[in-house]
Amino acid sequence: MEIPERNKSKLRGPKTYEEEPRRDPSLQINSKEPFNAEPSPFALSRSYITPEDKFYKRNHGPIPVLMEPSTYHLVLTGLVEKPLSLSLEYLRQLPKHVVTATLQCAGNRRTEMSTRRKVKGVGWGAAALGTAAWGGARLSDVLTLAGVPHCTRVTTLGGRHVEFVSCDVCKEEEGGPYKASVPLLHATTPEADILLAYEMNGKDLNRDHGFPLRVVVPGVIGARSVKWLETITVSEFECQGFFMQKDYKMFPPSIDWHNIDWQSRCPLMDFPVQNCGRWSVPVFKAPRLVVLQVNFRGYALAGGGRGIERVDLSVDGGKTWLEAVRLPREHFPGEDHDPQRPNWAWVLWELKYIKIFPPVDVIVKAVDSASNVQPQSVDEIWNLRGVLNNSWHR
Amino acid sequence: MEIPERNKSKLRGPKTYEEEPRRDPSLQINSKEPFNAEPSPFALSRSYITPEDKFYKRNHGPIPVLMEPSTYHLVLTGLVEKPLSLSLEYLRQLPKHVVTATLQCAGNRRTEMSTRRKVKGVGWGAAALGTAAWGGARLSDVLTLAGVPHCTRVTTLGGRHVEFVSCDVCKEEEGGPYKASVPLLHATTPEADILLAYEMNGKDLNRDHGFPLRVVVPGVIGARSVKWLETITVSEFECQGFFMQKDYKMFPPSIDWHNIDWQSRCPLMDFPVQNCGRWSVPVFKAPRLVVLQVNFRGYALAGGGRGIERVDLSVDGGKTWLEAVRLPREHFPGEDHDPQRPNWAWVLWELKYIKIFPPVDVIVKAVDSASNVQPQSVDEIWNLRGVLNNSWHR
Ligand SMILES: [Mo]
Ligand SMILES: [Mo]
Numbered sequence: 001m002e003i004p005e006r007n008k009s010k011l012r013g014p015k016t017y018e019e020e021p022r023r024d025p026s027l028q029i030n031s032k033e034p035f036n037a038e039p040s041p042f043a044l045s046r047s048y049i050t051p052e053d054k055f056y057k058r059n060h061g062p063i064p065v066l067m068e069p070s071t072y073h074l075v076l077t078g079l080v081e082k083p084l085s086l087s088l089e090y091l092r093q094l095p096k097h098v099v100t101a102t103l104q105c106a107g108n109r110r111t112e113m114s115t116r117r118k119v120k121g122v123g124w125g126a127a128a129l130g131t132a133a134w135g136g137a138r139l140s141d142v143l144t145l146a147g148v149p150h151c152t153r154v155t156t157l158g159g160r161h162v163e164f165v166s167c168d169v170c171k172e173e174e175g176g177p178y179k180a181s182v183p184l185l186h187a188t189t190p191e192a193d194i195l196l197a198y199e200m201n202g203k204d205l206n207r208d209h210g211f212p213l214r215v216v217v218p219g220v221i222g223a224r225s226v227k228w229l230e231t232i233t234v235s236e237f238e239c240q241g242f243f244m245q246k247d248y249k250m251f252p253p254s255i256d257w258h259n260i261d262w263q264s265r266c267p268l269m270d271f272p273v274q275n276c277g278r279w280s281v282p283v284f285k286a287p288r289l290v291v292l293q294v295n296f297r298g299y300a301l302a303g304g305g306r307g308i309e310r311v312d313l314s315v316d317g318g319k320t321w322l323e324a325v326r327l328p329r330e331h332f333p334g335e336d337h338d339p340q341r342p343n344w345a346w347v348l349w350e351l352k353y354i355k356i357f358p359p360v361d362v363i364v365k366a367v368d369s370a371s372n373v374q375p376q377s378v379d380e381i382w383n384l385r386g387v388l389n390n391s392w393h394r
Numbered sequence: 395m396e397i398p399e400r401n402k403s404k405l406r407g408p409k410t411y412e413e414e415p416r417r418d419p420s421l422q423i424n425s426k427e428p429f430n431a432e433p434s435p436f437a438l439s440r441s442y443i444t445p446e447d448k449f450y451k452r453n454h455g456p457i458p459v460l461m462e463p464s465t466y467h468l469v470l471t472g473l474v475e476k477p478l479s480l481s482l483e484y485l486r487q488l489p490k491h492v493v494t495a496t497l498q499c500a501g502n503r504r505t506e507m508s509t510r511r512k513v514k515g516v517g518w519g520a521a522a523l524g525t526a527a528w529g530g531a532r533l534s535d536v537l538t539l540a541g542v543p544h545c546t547r548v549t550t551l552g553g554r555h556v557e558f559v560s561c562d563v564c565k566e567e568e569g570g571p572y573k574a575s576v577p578l579l580h581a582t583t584p585e586a587d588i589l590l591a592y593e594m595n596g597k598d599l600n601r602d603h604g605f606p607l608r609v610v611v612p613g614v615i616g617a618r619s620v621k622w623l624e625t626i627t628v629s630e631f632e633c634q635g636f637f638m639q640k641d642y643k644m645f646p647p648s649i650d651w652h653n654i655d656w657q658s659r660c661p662l663m664d665f666p667v668q669n670c671g672r673w674s675v676p677v678f679k680a681p682r683l684v685v686l687q688v689n690f691r692g693y694a695l696a697g698g699g700r701g702i703e704r705v706d707l708s709v710d711g712g713k714t715w716l717e718a719v720r721l722p723r724e725h726f727p728g729e730d731h732d733p734q735r736p737n738w739a740w741v742l743w744e745l746k747y748i749k750i751f752p753p754v755d756v757i758v759k760a761v762d763s764a765s766n767v768q769p770q771s772v773d774e775i776w777n778l779r780g781v782l783n784n785s786w787h788r
Binding site (some may be wrong): 057151153158183184185186189190191250252253254265266268269270271272273302303306309310312320321323338339340367369370371372373375376380381388390 | 782
């Protein structure tokens with residue numbers, strides 16, 4: 001099979017911001033170029049499936065352009081017996097899987113972490129996440145076409161990692177593309193549900209979310225779900241790109257920019273139990289001695305397919321707790337579902353008509369299926385890159 | 395194949411404590427009948443692999459007796475196409491896997507939780523866990539013999555759960571045997587490493603640890619690793635036994651014996667990040683104004699195959715933190731190992747020659763590979779059964 005050169009595909013990553021797509025004007029813009037934005041907490045928790053235009057946008061360069069989808073080919077190469085070049089049409093003919101999964105930026109709630117001690121990175125509120133029904137071929141199936149069977153730890157040629165390479169132009173990569181990798185066993189496990197997705201919520205991916213093809217790695221920080229996928233390379237080593245090696249790692253609070261050793265830590269993958277609420281009335285600013293009736297709603301999620309066991313809410317600063325009510329989980333048409341499947345998507349929860357006597361101190365916190373809990377404060381988990389702030393939401 | 399009646403096998407669960415095995419006299423006994431005991435924290439952290447006699451003992455009745463191993467048969471029945479009866483000899487001829495896995499009682503550190511508010515259950519210190527190299531056949535392989543392929547969610551006959559039934563006599567089961575189940579997909583996933591183990595640390599299992607055959611479910615609370623295994627039943631429903639339905643569930647602090655609804659929660663499986671240290675000098679009782687040099691050592695672990703990212707230690711009540719040094723992970727002869735394997739076993743860590751100025755407040759805490767952290771205090775996680783106390787160790 002002939003493998004086209006990278007520049008033969010007409011998918012291109014522009015160097016300037018002149019060809020950006022239109023976006024929903026209600027988004028809160030955290031950085032304009034590259035475009036990084038999130039919806040309001042109200043818009044976010046309104047529906048179980050996040051509409052594409054309200055789904056957070058996370059970019060490291062201008063949005064790639066593909067004028068003629070028929071020219072696109074995904075190249076699968078590296079330490080595999082049968083390197084491949086696959087058209088979109090071919091990928092669409094493989095068994096289609098629809099997986100509802102939440103993607104969360106590792107920087108979600110970074111701004112809250114910065115209030116204690118300044119961290120580096122784009123500021124994000126608590127809405128740098130979204131839940132979509134992703135449709136596409138399973139990575140594990142595509143790898144079998146290249147001669148790599150399901151549940152493989154090492155290929156016959158010595159490959160142990162699967163690297164995803166985009167076609168965008170990133171400053172952090174000195175003009176090169178965004179990239180990331182996952183271990184081969186993860187990539188070749190069908191139950192891990194890693195998709196090469198061409199659909200989001202039943203429609204073709206839009207440009208902001210990776211048109212024509214993206215990776216979706218459920219249960220892992222959003223940074224590994226590479227958009228505008230151009231090449232998959234099976235390698236002996238973990239991806240050496242900036243976002244795997246010099247970013248998105250977890251450091252203890254004692255490490256700052258003067259004493260950092262990037263090599264001492266692994267790239268982040270799985271993420272901890274997270275939870276955020278919002279309320280129908282600004283309870284903090286409410287006048288004293290007025291009784292309010294408030295509706296609370298929020299999201300909770302955990303990485304690694306772990307589900308949410310429960311969500312606790314307190315309106316008295318943690319003296320007493322109420323258990324939130326789980327809203328029904330929606331199943332997208334055609335979705336794979338079964339009680340034994342991992343929990344790749346969030347839980348939306350609610351507590352209605354709660355009487356409060358201002359001033360009150362509201363806290364919401366979740367427990368995951370492994371009984372992991374959230375830390376009380378950001379002090380315990382502060383880290384110089386401001387990643388994975390999952391402290392109690394107040 | 396002829397399936398022997400339950401009472402044909404000469405494995406029997408006595409009703410009295412007259413045939414108990416000998417135990418190491420250094421164990422701390424938490425309950426004599428049934429025998430529940432743990433080693434000292436010093437004995438526990440001395441070696442990566444816990445010697446059998448120092449491994450915690452957790453029982454719900456008298457220890458079963460099997461005089462003639464040749465008479466033993468494991469029965470595999472229920473919603474499978476080919477019910478089986480397998481001798482020990484037959485099981486030993488199947489491919490043997492050696493998996494180093496830590497088993498931890500869900501009640502580990504219960505006594506610390508009781509200091510805040512009384513909980514029900516056998517009191518345990520911080521040594522109700524141990525790490526062994528378990529040798530046996532994979533449950534997923536044995537299930538294929540019964541006609542259930544790898545990675546199955548439901549059998550052709552509608553089975554979705556795999557129940558393990560012991561032969562002991564438990565008061566909680568009104569004289570019936572101890573039992574537990576796992577979902578079928580978990581049971582049939584080879585990478586989950588669930589074993590039907592006949593060896594512990596290279597020797598035949600001893601009576602206290604399940605002779606002649608036990609289940610080992612890595613990454614899950616010890617309560618699901620059923621000892622003295624007599625029957626495996628594939629069922630439509632989760633096991634309805636006492637220890638699955640009326641025990642080993644996680645409740646919020648607001649639930650107590652007067653308002654408990656057991657059906658509202660799932661049986662515990664996966665467990666949260668845990669960590670405990672011990673020190674060479676009783677630093678709390680040290681006289682003021684004396685500078686001490688102290689060695690710290692401890693264990694850290696997480697459920698679900700998640701590894702430990704790091705362990706932090708403070709000798710000033712949390713103002714500053716030191717990162718502990720990970721002791722090398724030992725590999726048992728014949729063990730399956732590979733960097734892509736899940737982390738089923740603990741990390742032992744150390745910090746040596748730390749100068750302290752009494753009085754000091756020592757805290758140790760760990761972070762897992764999903765960036766989950768431990769809760770600061772038991773107040774947040776107190777639960778009426780006192781399970782899964784993983785608060786900061788002081
Ligand atoms: Mo991100
Ligand atoms: Mo236990």
